[in-house]
Amino acid sequence: MKILTHILLLFAVTNCFAQSKTVSLQLIAAQEVIADSYVGTDSFDNYYTIQNQVFKKKNKTxxxxxxxxxxxxxxxxDLQNPLQIVLFYKQMNAVVLLDNQLNETIKINFSETNPELFPTQVRLASQNRLWLYDxxxxKLGLYDFVKNHFQPITANIELPIVQSQSNYNYFYWTNNQLQLFASNIYGKINLLGNLPEFDQFELLSSTEILLKKDNILSIYNCETKTSQIIPTEEKSIKSFYYRDQILSIFTNEQIRTYKIILP
Structure with a gap:
C-alpha cells in the first residue's frame, strides 16, 4: 500500500511539472546603439535613447x-503616446512635451506658472493633463497644462515614491517599503501588493509585475507571491522596456528585442 501511495504521489508531482507553463522569448531584432540610457521602443519600431542629455528618436530611415x-x-x-512625449526635468522644475518629430509643443516651468508646486513624479494622463505628485x-493630482491648474485628488502620500508609471486612467507607484499602489483619476488608492527588491518595474497586469534585479528579469505575481525568472541570453542588463508583448533589453551596446510569450 505504501509503495502504491509513493507511486501515485510521484506521478502527481511529475504531472504537475509537465503541465507547468514557462515564459519563452523569441528574438526579433538586435540593434547596435551608442547611448547613456535606453528609454523605450514604440509601436512603430522607433527606439528612444538619451546621450549627453540629448533625447533621441531613431528608426531605420x-x-x-x-x-x-x-x-x-x-x-x-513617458512614451505612452508617441505623439505627445513627456520629458521631466526635476532639477529645473520643468516639463516639456514633444510631438512625433521631437518638436517642442509645450514647455512648463512650474517655478514660474505654479511656484507652489514641486513635482517629483510626472506622467501623461488624459484630456490635456499630467499625473503629478507634488x-x-x-499629494497626487492632475495638472491641466492648458489651464496651468493642479487639482489634488488624494490625501497625503507620506512615504517617498521611488518609481512610477501610468496609463490614462491609472497612476502606479512603488515606495521605499516596496509597496505597489494604484490610484484612479478620482483619487481612489488600492494597495496591489508588496514586491521583492528590484531595480526597475513594468506592469504586465494589475497582478503580474515585470521586475529587473541586477542582471535578472522575472515576473512577480502579487496574488500568489511567486516569481518566475525570464530566460535571457544577456549577461549584462542595464534596463528594459515592455509594451504589447514586446520586451526590449538594453545591454549598453545593443537593444535586443523579443516577442515574449507569457504563461
Whole structure:
C-alpha cells in the first residue's frame, strides 16, 4: 500500500511539472546603439535613447533629436503616446512635451506658472493633463497644462515614491517599503501588493509585475507571491522596456528585442 501511495504521489508531482507553463522569448531584432540610457521602443519600431542629455528618436530611415541643456538632466520620460512625449526635468522644475518629430509643443516651468508646486513624479494622463505628485503638499493630482491648474485628488502620500508609471486612467507607484499602489483619476488608492527588491518595474497586469534585479528579469505575481525568472541570453542588463508583448533589453551596446510569450 505504501509503495502504491509513493507511486501515485510521484506521478502527481511529475504531472504537475509537465503541465507547468514557462515564459519563452523569441528574438526579433538586435540593434547596435551608442547611448547613456535606453528609454523605450514604440509601436512603430522607433527606439528612444538619451546621450549627453540629448533625447533621441531613431528608426531605420530617420533620426530626430531634442536638446535643451539649460533644463539640465532628464529625470524621466513617458512614451505612452508617441505623439505627445513627456520629458521631466526635476532639477529645473520643468516639463516639456514633444510631438512625433521631437518638436517642442509645450514647455512648463512650474517655478514660474505654479511656484507652489514641486513635482517629483510626472506622467501623461488624459484630456490635456499630467499625473503629478507634488512633494510640497505630498499629494497626487492632475495638472491641466492648458489651464496651468493642479487639482489634488488624494490625501497625503507620506512615504517617498521611488518609481512610477501610468496609463490614462491609472497612476502606479512603488515606495521605499516596496509597496505597489494604484490610484484612479478620482483619487481612489488600492494597495496591489508588496514586491521583492528590484531595480526597475513594468506592469504586465494589475497582478503580474515585470521586475529587473541586477542582471535578472522575472515576473512577480502579487496574488500568489511567486516569481518566475525570464530566460535571457544577456549577461549584462542595464534596463528594459515592455509594451504589447514586446520586451526590449538594453545591454549598453545593443537593444535586443523579443516577442515574449507569457504563461
Amino acid at each position: 530617420a533620426e530626430f533629436q531634442y536638446k535643451n541643456i539649460a533644463l539640465g538632466k532628464i529625470e524621466s520620460t 512633494q510640497n503638499s505630498q
